[in-house]
Amino acid sequence: MMTPTRRSLMKLGAAAAGLAPASALAAQAPDRRLGYAIVGLGGYADVILPRFAECRHSRVTALVSGSPEKARRYAERYGVPERGLYTYETFDSIRDNPDVDIVYVVLPNGMHHEYTLRAAAAGKHVMCEKPMANTAAEAEEMIAACRAAGRKLMIGYRCHFEAANREAMRIARSGEIGRPRVVTAEHGFTIGDPAQWRLNRALAGGGSLMDIGIYSLQAARYLTGEEPVEVTAVEATDRSDPRFREVEDRINFQLRFPSGALANCVSSYGSNHNRFRVVGDKGWVDAEPATAYSGNRLRRLKDWRTEDHPVPEAPQNQFSAQLDHLSQCVMTGVEPIVAGEEGLRDMRIIKAIYLSAREHRAVSL
Amino acid sequence: MMTPTRRSLMKLGAAAAGLAPASALAAQAPDRRLGYAIVGLGGYADVILPRFAECRHSRVTALVSGSPEKARRYAERYGVPERGLYTYETFDSIRDNPDVDIVYVVLPNGMHHEYTLRAAAAGKHVMCEKPMANTAAEAEEMIAACRAAGRKLMIGYRCHFEAANREAMRIARSGEIGRPRVVTAEHGFTIGDPAQWRLNRALAGGGSLMDIGIYSLQAARYLTGEEPVEVTAVEATDRSDPRFREVEDRINFQLRFPSGALANCVSSYGSNHNRFRVVGDKGWVDAEPATAYSGNRLRRLKDWRTEDHPVPEAPQNQFSAQLDHLSQCVMTGVEPIVAGEEGLRDMRIIKAIYLSAREHRAVSL
The missing domain is CATH 3.40.50.720 (NAD(P)-binding Rossmann-like Domain)
Incomplete structure (x- = not known):
């Protein structure tokens, strides 16, 4: 069996x-x-x-x-x-x-x-x-x-185990909104205490991208069901801010997928964001909050009207x-649906995002 | 006087x-x-x-x-x-x-x-x-x-003469949401008839960016009240689509402003978009629809709650x-508040956006 x-x-x-x-x-x-x-x-x-x-x-x-x-x-x-x-x-x-x-x-x-x-x-x-x-x-x-x-x-x-996100994935990949053309995914929060480990490069490995921007990257990938082939990124960090002596504040990035879908992603330690939208050529689905611990909400554009979309009941x-x-x-x-290889894919893209921001150029994946 | x-x-x-x-x-x-x-x-x-x-x-x-x-x-x-x-x-x-x-x-x-x-x-x-x-x-x-x-x-x-947009500008520049850190601005529509002038390069000068993406560019500029200093762009156009033989479909771009504010912008002929949001370090204001002929709607994040924000009555x-x-x-x-020089600023940035997408690199302005 x-x-x-x-x-x-x-x-x-x-x-x-x-x-x-x-x-x-x-x-x-x-x-x-x-x-x-x-x-x-x-x-x-x-x-x-x-x-x-x-x-x-x-x-x-x-x-x-x-x-x-x-x-x-x-x-x-x-x-x-x-x-x-x-x-x-x-x-x-x-x-x-x-x-x-x-x-x-x-x-x-x-x-x-x-x-x-x-x-x-x-x-x-x-x-x-x-x-x-x-x-x-x-x-x-x-x-x-x-x-x-x-x-x-x-x-x-x-x-990957959250009902609203799973429903958004289903809708985005089902054809119900046509072919996904543009994904926007924004995650960030205004970070506080400069002494916390998240702002220490050795402990955190980086700034907002490692911690919260990775949700934007994940969303772009699991909503399209595709792997990006090119990334461009731009960083904005005030190094005189005691929070950002070692790690980046904002690093926004764009992804290109093989189908032609594009993603515009936000990663921020300087402002609050928690949403995504997948826009296909026949409609869209969005979530805000999108990746909270609870209370994520979906909406859809259907027949030119924006409607709340119920999140299916989940057993857990x-x-x-x-x-x-x-x-x-x-x-x-x-094998787990999000095995180590899935984490490695993100790490490789994150590396490309940092490289793109640093060298002010697009990076192919 | x-x-x-x-x-x-x-x-x-x-x-x-x-x-x-x-x-x-x-x-x-x-x-x-x-x-x-x-x-x-x-x-x-x-x-x-x-x-x-x-x-x-x-x-x-x-x-x-x-x-x-x-x-x-x-x-x-x-x-x-x-x-x-x-x-x-x-x-x-x-x-x-x-x-x-x-x-x-x-x-x-x-x-x-x-x-x-x-x-x-x-x-x-x-x-x-x-x-x-x-x-x-x-x-x-x-x-x-x-x-x-x-x-x-x-x-x-x-x-610049529309009440919701003027109110969003006022809020974004007033300090009420703190310092603008991230602007997202998305404009697009699914374009139809391949024979229309908008899809003819000689008549249109370009694709979605010239026609509808310029609203995203404008919004990023008038909401921050700043001029961008760097642009990165990525284009996705299916040249086998009869609509896009001569001009681009989607061209999304990121702008960096002197204050450190970043903008993520969408320009699309392949999907429907009409919204913006300015996220400051103390809250946000957004609009959807944002730049319609009528019926533009504002919302604000205030005390961690999203509220509809009334559009002030306008005499015209x-x-x-x-x-x-x-x-x-x-x-x-x-002099008009949107004189020829304002149009020229957009044309120069648009030129940089096209250059960035073509050469896969950031372009300084």
Whole structure:
């Protein structure tokens, strides 16, 4: 029963990955829960941890933190046993913990590479937050390490599991709005505290593009279902602003796709943006907010009228669906719809975006 | 009384031109109507002609058409006397018609240059539709010809006279949304009949950028109140499409402004777009539709909520206000807020956009 499904999933390829039949996969997975270790108890761990309550195939069995006190506090709240608590120094002994199947790396970007390699060396599957790494070279090493260890690697692209985004993908690729001609995707927020890790080049790997602009890049790719062949970018950063001594503020970019579709993307640490629109030759679909943790809203242009478009009911929120997807992939042997290779594609495009902005020229991909 | 007003208008310069106190100018103009000759009775003349009814300082006194039958029909409808009817052959004798103060060139782009020069030679002031000409070199000749003849030259940038656009300019430049950081401006429509003049390079001077993308360019400039210093552009045209044998379909572009503001602009003949948004570091204002003949709507982000923003009541519609503005300028000796120099600025930027797309590199301005 599994082979045709696996094959059909594979056949979809990267471009159509976001539309893979996740529910079919769920049906095949045994009725048990794999154990996750959460590495890094920062702000995003606070978003992830409560979502295990809605998972069918995932539970949290370990926590890794620099602060034993914090780890114990979280352990109590989320029911993690004492033997599941690790520091960064003791992390490698996680190999001996049979309760841990998957390591979820929720650390600053600059630490993704190291902890993915250490997790794979410990024989664990890996969920790694986006951006996958600081560089494409690191991303390649991470993929190779997980492959060599025979372990899955998935990137935390939650929007692929979010109902509004999945519906927008469906509409954009269905022909209902004709052929996509122009995508606009804008993501940004006004960043605050200059001392945070996001503004430290070694920890963040870059500025707004690595952190929030990557959502614009992802949207352009998953809405069109295509890979860009050319990128042009322009950066605007006030280096006298204490927030932007090391990383860029705004870096906007344009993508050209093989079908002739073009994308205009915004990436900003200096202004608030969260929307996209796909305009085909017969109408459009848009979202605002587009990639929020909840409350994303769709609209369509239909018969020359703008209408709210209902977001289909989803069995799970995006976070739980993402966690369960990797568990299901591990149990069934199927590749995640947003595997390491998907993260690597973004890293290569991001590299081209930075190059284009720096050299004031278009860069072919 | 006139000198300080003229000076203060001049001082505003190109960037702030859109915010010139048009009402003050109207108050100074004598209570009479200058006579307009409409050159070209195509679709846009059908939009302009009915608007004279709401003018205080303008009336239509002549029509120029290749079809005497059509001219007579329009003359009857709009009360133009027989002596005000011209063909393209007899056009130059308009110099002897004292009822005509201003010639409004509503011809295909490729004829703007010739008819502006002939109008100036006939001693008439000129209103010329946008884009001003096919090339920046032609635009420079038009400005020089009108200056040598001691006549005003104004470009038909109606949005500078439209209430929603004026309000968006005011908000964007007032500091109410903080410093503008990102402008997005999208204009396009799915063009039909391959035989129309807009798809003929000699008549149109180019494709979507000359016709509809120029609204995105204008919006980025009048919303920021700045002149771009760098442009990057990417074009997508299917040359096998019978509509696009001679001119471009989509040409999207990014602008960098001296303040650090960036604009992402769409120009399309393959998809429908009509909106802009200015995002500052403290909020945003947007419009959709943004530059329609009527019904433009504004919204603002305020205290993290998106609200409809009322468009202030305006004494006149954008077309009548535009017509009267030139009449008032002629009567008071003041320069139009969108003089020939404003058209030339766009032509130079358009040239840079085409160059950027062709050479796949950023172009400095």
